[in-house]
Amino acid sequence: MDRETVRAKWLEFFESFGYVAEIQRVGDNFPEERSLRVLFGDVDHFDPDFALYVLEYPDQAIFDAGKAAVLDTLLPEQREKVEAYTSDLNIHITNLPENRYVDIALLHHDHVDRLISTTGIVKKIKNPEPFITEATFRCKKCGNLIKEPQSTLTETIKEPSKCYKEQRGCGKPLGMTAFDLVVRLSKVVDRQIIEVQSYGEKKEKTERKKIRAVLWDDLVDSVLVGDIIRINGILRIMPKKRGKEKMNRFDMLIDVLSVESENEQETKQGL
Numbered sequence: 001m002d003r004e005t006v007r008a009k010w011l012e013f014f015e016s017f018g019y020v021a022e023i024q025r026v027g028d029n030f031p032e033e034r035s036l037r038v039l040f041g042d043v044d045h046f047d048p049d050f051a052l053y054v055l056e057y058p059d060q061a062i063f064d065a066g067k068a069a070v071l072d073t074l075l076p077e078q079r080e081k082v083e084a085y086t087s088d089l090n091i092h093i094t095n096l097p098e099n100r101y102v103d104i105a106l107l108h109h110d111h112v113d114r115l116i117s118t119t120g121i122v123k124k125i126k127n128p129e130p131f132i133t134e135a136t137f138r139c140k141k142c143g144n145l146i147k148e149p150q151s152t153l154t155e156t157i158k159e160p161s162k163c164y165k166e167q168r169g170c171g172k173p174l175g176m177t178a179f180d181l182v183v184r185l186s187k188v189v190d191r192q193i194i195e196v197q198s199y200g201e202k203k204e205k206t207e208r209k210k211i212r213a214v215l216w217d218d219l220v221d222s223v224l225v226g227d228i229i230r231i232n233g234i235l236r237i238m239p240k241k242r243g244k245e246k247m248n249r250f251d252m253l254i255d256v257l258s259v260e261s262e263n264e265q266e267t268k269q270g271l
C-alpha cells in the first residue's frame, strides 16, 4: 500500500469509527494531552487487510501515514499548534490480538520492525532523557535553517549531507559548509529506557529473559519497578558496539507504542 492509500484508509477509519471527535478533543487539550488511543479491534473491524498492514508495517502505517491523517483531522488552529510544538501527537495502538503476543524469550529477528505484544515485570527504570527526533541546523555559509529527521535507533546525531535546496538552502555539501545544531528549533521528546523480564511463577529462572524497552514522550514515568505490564510496540535491533566499532551481532529492544497494566489480570488468574 502506498502512503496516500494508507492515509486515506486512516481518514475513512477515523470517520466511520467515531475517532474524529476524539482527535479534535486531544487537539484542544494539546500539549497537555499528546496521544490518541486507538483500539486495534476497531481497526480490525473496519478493514482486516488494513489492520494486518498496520501490524506488519507499523513505521509506514502509524508514524508516517497515520500521523499525517491525524494532522488532517485536526481543526486548522489545532494543527498549527501541534506542528509548532516540540513533540508530535502520538498514536497509541492498544489491545493487540493474542496472535501478536510473543514471550520475551521467544522474540527474534523475524519480529523486527513489526508490531508485537509481550508481557513482563518491570525490573529497571532509567532516568528520562531528552532525545532529538528532528534536528534543525543552521548552515554556516548561508545561515539557512535545515531540518534533518533523526533515527530513534542511533546514539549519534545525523547532520544534513548538504544545505538542501528543497529547504531553500544554498546547496553546498557537508565539507564545503558546516552546520550548527539549533536545539531550540529542533523537535525534542523525552525517552526512557526500561528493562522488562518475562514473568510467571511457573517459569524456571533460566526461562526468565529480559529485554529493554523504550518509552517515549507521555509514556515516560508511566510505570514503576515491580509493575506487571503488557507492552505493545515495535521490535528493533541495533548493532552491538565494541568501542566505536559496530559489530555484526545485535541488541534487541522494543519501541513502545502503548503500555497496559497486567497487575489486576494476573491477580485474578492467581499467578
Ligand SMILES: [Zn+2]
Pocket (backbone or CB within 6 Å): 139, 140, 141, 142, 143, 144, 163, 169, 170, 171, 172, 177
Ligand atoms: Zn547553506
